[in-house]
Amino acid sequence: MTVTPPGATIGIVGGGQLGRMLAVAAAQLGYRTHVFAPEESGPASDVASTWTRGAYDDQTALQAFAAAVDIVTYEFENVPGATADLLAASGHVRPSGRALAIAQDRLLEKGFVAELGGTTAPYAPVSTRDELDRAVAEVGAPAILKTARFGYDGKGQSRIMRADSAALDAAWADIGGQPAVLEGFVRFEHEFSLILVRGQAGEIRFWDAPLNVHEAGILATSTVPANDAVLAQAEAARAIAAQVAEALDYVGVLTLEFFCGEAGPIFNEMAPRVHNSGHWTIEGAVTSQFENHIRAICGLPLGSTARTAPGVVMENLIGEAASNWSGILADDRAHLHLYGKHEARPGRKMGHVTRLTGQ
Numbered sequence: 110m111t112v113t114p115p116g117a118t119i120g121i122v123g124g125g126q127l128g129r130m131l132a133v134a135a136a137q138l139g140y141r142t143h144v145f146a147p148e149e150s151g152p153a154s155d156v157a158s159t160w161t162r163g164a165y166d167d168q169t170a171l172q173a174f175a176a177a178v179d180i181v182t183y184e185f186e187n188v189p190g191a192t193a194d195l196l197a198a199s200g201h202v203r204p205s206g207r208a209l210a211i212a213q214d215r216l217l218e219k220g221f222v223a224e225l226g227g228t229t230a231p232y233a234p235v236s237t238r239d240e241l242d243r244a245v246a247e248v249g250a251p252a253i254l255k256t257a258r259f260g261y262d263g264k265g266q267s268r269i270m271r272a273d274s275a276a277l278d279a280a281w282a283d284i285g286g287q288p289a290v291l292e293g294f295v296r297f298e299h300e301f302s303l304i305l306v307r308g309q310a311g312e313i314r315f316w317d318a319p320l321n322v323h324e325a326g327i328l329a330t331s332t333v334p335a336n337d338a339v340l341a342q343a344e345a346a347r348a349i350a351a352q353v354a355e356a357l358d359y360v361g362v363l364t365l366e367f368f369c370g371e372a373g374p375i376f377n378e379m380a381p382r383v384h385n386s387g388h389w390t391i392e393g394a395v396t397s398q399f400e401n402h403i404r405a406i407c408g409l410p411l412g413s414t415a416r417t418a419p420g421v422v423m424e425n426l427i428g429e430a431a432s433n434w435s436g437i438l439a440d441d442r443a444h445l446h447l448y449g450k451h452e453a454r455p456g457r458k459m460g461h462v463t464r465l466t467g468q
């Protein structure tokens with residue numbers, strides 16, 4: 110157990126809204142934060158104590174960053190493996206580079222979870238256009254072709270409705286001919302996630318599993334408690350999530366996403382970090398995902414993950430939706446979070462609003 114006491118400086122790799130909310134939680138507990146990100150500024154720069162602009166392969170800048178902080182964590186996991194290795198060599202990094210390496214690669218993460226006994230959609234690796242033919246013969250259609258790495262919010266994905274060669278050519282071109290995984294299309298009614306925090310001594314706490322609704326591949330809402338279909342599968346999903354966290358000797362907040370399958374939960378993907386589907390925990394739980402992540406990596410006691418209200422709904426504010434801030438603030442139940450982004454592009458997460466219900 111290594112305690113990094115309040116007053117220390119936490120290094121955060123990545124400077125988006127997750128970094129912003131982590132920095133706010135860290136500040137509440139008396140920590141300073143130092144962000145490392147390639148952009149000139151970002152949502153986290155308004156609230157972090159220090160911001161280093163550097164490329165993720167700039168070894169000199171990374172070394173200086175690691176030397177300037179007491180502990181390093183991530184809000185963005187798609188950093189090159191060499192970056193994670195360099196930071197790990199410099200001292201305390203949580204979660205570990207292994208968790209990052211697995212979560213970065215859809216093939217690795219599916220194989221890892223399947224080996225622990227979790228269920229995934231049928232899948233096959235695709236590294237060439239020819240291999241796509243073989244993968245479709247194995248997995249069938251409809252299917253989804255996803256880049257193995259660097260996909261997020263439905264990006265780097267192409268749906269294959271028919272297995273004819275024109276459709277396969279189009280899908281392969283669509284994802285830019287990169288190494289990929291072909292996944293059988295899962296017919297599911299509901300999606301949910303599990304967010305857990307694991308402390309340095311191995312204690313695991315789960316928040317309630319939110320029911321997640323996506324629109325155009327982007328999370329639209331997270332609701333707790335979830336519906337009966339999700340609640341019936343949450344226990345089995347928690348069991349596999351706990352195994353994943355233990356197998357990785359994970360420290361911090363870990364998120365796993367699932368589909369509600371006919372025979373039980375089907376694992377989709379995991380994120381070795383705080384997650385959009387956990388934003389409801391800021392007001393809807395006694396301790397938020399951001400605060401518990403800081404507590405876990407710093408070796409402090411974990412906080413309660415109990416709900417603070419009978420019901421909680423988190424709605425993402427995407428694109429122009431955030432311009433209605435005055436209407437949202439007129440609602441007494443609404444907790445508005447804006448990320449300070451200057452340009453409201455379509456599909457861009459500009460903020461979120463959480464409503465506590467049933468009080």
Ligand code: AMP
Binds near residue numbers: 230293
């Ligand atoms: P992902 O980036 O893997 O989270 O995918 C984004 C969204 O696409 C998911 O939240 C689902 O709504 C949908 N999706 C992804 N994979 C599948 C699948 N194998 N079958 C059906 N829908 C999927």
